[in-house]
Amino acid sequence: MNLKIQVFSLLFSFIYGIFFSFLVNFHYHLLFSKNKIIQIFFTFLFLLDMALLYFLVLREINEGIIHIYFYFMLVLGFYISFPRLKKIRKK
Secondary structure: OOHHHHHHHHHHHHHHHHHHHHHHHHOHHHHOOOOHHHHHHHHHHHHHHHHHHHHHHHHHHHOOOOOHHHHHHHHHHHHHHHHHHHHHHHO
């Protein structure tokens, strides 16, 4: 894999972390519901959809090659944007 594809994959992983954080904050009331059955169902469905979308797009970018630093960028994007996007949940 050449350097251009790696940089693009890292950038995508970071942006996807921000997108994931946005969706967690947007669907907070479903993911952390008081009803345990609803909470388990929506959490499972949400995580399955997010993982599938990530791997499908990554497959188009670099033919599905996954490195640990892609996950680091995903987590970094999530934790940088999560406190800033909390405002959505409060509205």
